[in-house]
Each structure stands twice: as structure tokens, then as C-alpha cells.
Amino acid sequence: MKKKLGIAVLAVSFLAFLFMGTTQNASAQTVNDYIISNQIKPATIQNREGTFSEWFPYENGVGKPEGIVIHETADNNATAEDEVSFFNNNWPRVEAYVHAFVDNNEIINIHNTDYGVWGAGPTANSKFIQVELCRTHDYDSFARSIANDAYYAASKLLQYNIPDKPEKTIVSHNQVSLTYHETNHSDPTGYFKNQGYSMYQLYDMIGYYYNNLKTTGNAYGVSAATQEAVNPNSTIKVDNKNGSYVPLVAFSNNQMIKIKNRALANHTAWYTDQTKNISGVTYHRVATNEWVAASYLE
Structure with a gap:
């Protein structure tokens, strides 16, 4: 679809410079480690009712999604707020709409996830919740956007009691295109590759949050203060x-x-x-x- 620095942070920042020069790109595992080591706090999910007026159930019924599709906006300059505004104003013309937009600062849900949207072709639309990840332009912002994206996905899987199964209940738009042949989009594969990241690493990050949220209700299992006390x-x-x-x-x-x-x-x-x-x-x-x-x- 178009359109606190603690000691760990300082150490990771030094390593990012040591091994990556001045580029934003990092090894995929480094991004996840950066998030976890620094316990980057995901943004609160904002629920706003958008303008999308097509209220249709999933194939299994209202409130019964089967998983989540991960998109990427392919817009170098738009924030989550920008994307929300654009699609609320233009969805009838562009014939596209998703449930949520995520950037490094916000998670904005704009359509009730009990119902489908128009984001990835008829088959996927009848099965999946859909979220768009906005592009960022520095290492820390990219990591924060990944934390927000993973947190949103994990939270929605848990909300609907959907198991965490990469490539089955969590899929990329690229996988949807290759599976159902109803769209030709390949996001977020290219964008992730440019960042030295991959869907497999996002699966890991989603799984990390999913397991912690399921067992403790906290994205990192326990608070830093509790861990220090233990x-x-x-x-x-x-x-x-x-x-x-x-x-x-x-x-x-x-x-x-x-x-x-x-x-x-x-x-x-x-x-x-x-x-x-x-x-x-x-x-x-x-x-x-x-x-x-x-x-x-x-």
C-alpha cells in the first residue's frame, strides 16, 4: 500500500558505530537485542474510530480473525498520524484501509478489529487483522517502530486467543501475495532488508512480547525494578x-x-x-x- 540513555544504550550505541559505521543498518538480531536490553517501552495502543464504513465480518464471523498481516507503508516521509489522516480522507478513492498504523512514537488503531478491512486482497481481508508500519530514518527510531509493531501484533493475537505461529497466524503482505495471488505487493520485505532486518526477526520479537504478556501481563516479563530486587x-x-x-x-x-x-x-x-x-x-x-x-x- 502506498502512500533514558542508560549504560546498556550507550554500550549498544558504541557497538552500532563500531560495526556499522554511520549507516542505519544493523544485523537483525542487534535490533531485537537493542529493544530487549534497553526495555524500550511500546506505545499505548490508541483506539480511534476512523471513517471506513464497510463493516463486514471475517469468514469465521464477527470477532474471529485468524491472524495478522504485517504491512509497510512505502512512504519515506509519513508518520502514523499522516497515514491515518490520508486514509480517513481517501479510502473510497484508493480503495484501501487497514486496522492500524504504527511508527516509532504511536500505535493508532482506526477500525474495530472485530471486522475486516481492505488491505491485502479478498481472501486475506476475510481472515486477518492488518497493520501498517511507517518508515523511519535512524537506528533508534527503527528499533522503536519495531517494538511498537511487535507489541501491537502480540496484543491482538492474545486479544483473540490466536496462537503465535509465524507464517500462519503472522504473515507479511509479501507472503499473502505469494499465497493467494490477489495482490502483487512484497512489503515489508524490501524495507526490512534495507534495515538489515527480516520478517523472521520480527516473528521473534512478536513471540517474545506474546509470551511475556501472556504469562505476566508485562512486555518484558517483570519490571526492571522487580528484576533488580530479585x-x-x-x-x-x-x-x-x-x-x-x-x-x-x-x-x-x-x-x-x-x-x-x-x-x-x-x-x-x-x-x-x-x-x-x-x-x-x-x-x-x-x-x-x-x-x-x-x-x-x-
Whole structure:
């Protein structure tokens, strides 16, 4: 469709410069880690009634969506407010409308998600809630927009008791086009690629919020204050006395994998929530699947 900086933030910002130069692009996992490490707070979902006057049920009935379609606006300059205004004024002419628009600052829901919209062809329209992600132009704003998009998707899945199933209950417009052949749009694939991101990483972010919201009612499981009370030593400071950065590793079935495109800057502090001991070495978790050996602690 057309048309608080804490120690973790400072450390991630330094790494973004170290590994990405001055571009906005980052590895997809870095974006999710940036969101989680800094506990970026998703915006509150605003419910405003828009002008779309076509009230039709999903194929299974009113209030029975089967999942959610992720769109991207393809407009370099429009905010969520801009998009809401445009579609409220022009949907009869452009013959398009979605449930919500998301940017780095706002989540605006403009049509009751109990009913369908015109966003991705007749088949998808009769099955899915649909949300448009607005473009941003810097790393932090992109991360915040992803947090908002993932939070909206997770919240809607939970609202309608829909399971979190990537590529089944969460789909891109690109997947819809390839599956039903009723539209030729490929969003948000191209935009995500330009940011070094992907739908698979968005699935991970949605799943993270989905599980936390389902079990605790909080996007991050527990508040930072609660976590500190449970584990007052949850911040570590790292340093590699024999190098210019601190290496990271990942684990798959307790098999260690060296991470080659990410590292921690020396003399930086990181929040950690888990430890594990592998072959006599203790590792501290600093991101979703990124760990630092205890030998690098200051």
C-alpha cells in the first residue's frame, strides 16, 4: 500500500558505530537485542474510530480473525498520524484501509478489529487483522517502530486467543501475495532488508512480547525494578585485557558457537539475567542468545 540513555544504550550505541559505521543498518538480531536490553517501552495502543464504513465480518464471523498481516507503508516521509489522516480522507478513492498504523512514537488503531478491512486482497481481508508500519530514518527510531509493531501484533493475537505461529497466524503482505495471488505487493520485505532486518526477526520479537504478556501481563516479563530486587547483581562490567573488544558466543543444544559480527566494547556495563556453566566455564547472558564468559568480567 502506498502512500533514558542508560549504560546498556550507550554500550549498544558504541557497538552500532563500531560495526556499522554511520549507516542505519544493523544485523537483525542487534535490533531485537537493542529493544530487549534497553526495555524500550511500546506505545499505548490508541483506539480511534476512523471513517471506513464497510463493516463486514471475517469468514469465521464477527470477532474471529485468524491472524495478522504485517504491512509497510512505502512512504519515506509519513508518520502514523499522516497515514491515518490520508486514509480517513481517501479510502473510497484508493480503495484501501487497514486496522492500524504504527511508527516509532504511536500505535493508532482506526477500525474495530472485530471486522475486516481492505488491505491485502479478498481472501486475506476475510481472515486477518492488518497493520501498517511507517518508515523511519535512524537506528533508534527503527528499533522503536519495531517494538511498537511487535507489541501491537502480540496484543491482538492474545486479544483473540490466536496462537503465535509465524507464517500462519503472522504473515507479511509479501507472503499473502505469494499465497493467494490477489495482490502483487512484497512489503515489508524490501524495507526490512534495507534495515538489515527480516520478517523472521520480527516473528521473534512478536513471540517474545506474546509470551511475556501472556504469562505476566508485562512486555518484558517483570519490571526492571522487580528484576533488580530479585537479582541485585544483574549488571556486569566487561573488559578484555588482551584485546580491543569482548567476544560473544551463542549456544545451540549446549554447543558453543562463536559470534563473529557482534562483540562488547571494553569497560562497558551490561544487564544480565541468566548464567550457565559449560565445560567448567560460566557464561552470562547479555542478549537473547548472546553470552559472555566470566573470564571477561572486570
